[in-house]
Amino acid sequence: MFFSSQLVEAIKADHKKLRAEMNLLKETDIAQLDRQLCFGRFLPLLLSHTQREEKVVYSFMKAQDDENLNFMAYEGQTKHAIVDQLIEDMLSENLTNQEWSASAKVLADIVGQHLDEEENEVFPYLKRHLDSDTDAELFLRYESHYHDSDAFAYDEELVTESPRWS
Numbered sequence: 001m002f003f004s005s006q007l008v009e010a011i012k013a014d015h016k017k018l019r020a021e022m023n024l025l026k027e028t029d030i031a032q033l034d035r036q037l038c039f040g041r042f043l044p045l046l047l048s049h050t051q052r053e054e055k056v057v058y059s060f061m062k063a064q065d066d067e068n069l070n071f072m073a074y075e076g077q078t079k080h081a082i083v084d085q086l087i088e089d090m091l092s093e094n095l096t097n098q099e100w101s102a103s104a105k106v107l108a109d110i111v112g113q114h115l116d117e118e119e120n121e122v123f124p125y126l127k128r129h130l131d132s133d134t135d136a137e138l139f140l141r142y143e144s145h146y147h148d149s150d151a152f153a154y155d156e157e158l159v160t161e162s163p164r165w166s
């Protein structure tokens with residue numbers, strides 16, 4: 001039976017915004033300064049998304065009695081951690097411009113693969129565990145975490161580190 005999930009549609013809408021910035025981020029024909037500005041827009045969107053996904057979606061997946069679903073949540077969380085590390089390197093003052101460009105491309109590639117995997121494999125599988133009440137509850141929690149103070153504190157901690165282009 002076809003089940004349209006509000007939660008999955010909200011996540012896909014966030015993925016779409018991320019893809020728009022990511023495509024610019026890895027385009028080396030675009031001036032480095034413009035890609036760095038793009039990185040500045042991409043970062044809060046990405047961190048807000050990955051944190052809300054972990055707090056609401058992955059924690060739900062881990063709590064289900066389904067090993068595949070549990071594994072997918074841990075796999076996603078590990079990908080997020082790799083991405084966080086890469087971002088931390090890109091925010092440091094230690095990278096040359098070429099190294100920064102290479103890191104930006106790798107970041108866009110890893111995030112792109114991760115979003116595709118979620119949309120093509122994880123979410124169709126997750127939907128089997130959702131009924132409309134659970135979906136509505138998770139959707140509200142996913143959306144309301146926009147205003148979660150922890151998430152904002154974490155965002156600011158990363159975004160306010162002095163950017164290398166300042």
Ligand SMILES: [Fe+2]
Nearest residue numbers: 050053076118
């Ligand atoms: Fe994810």
Ligand SMILES: [Fe+2]
Nearest residue numbers: 011053115118
């Ligand atoms: Fe995601």
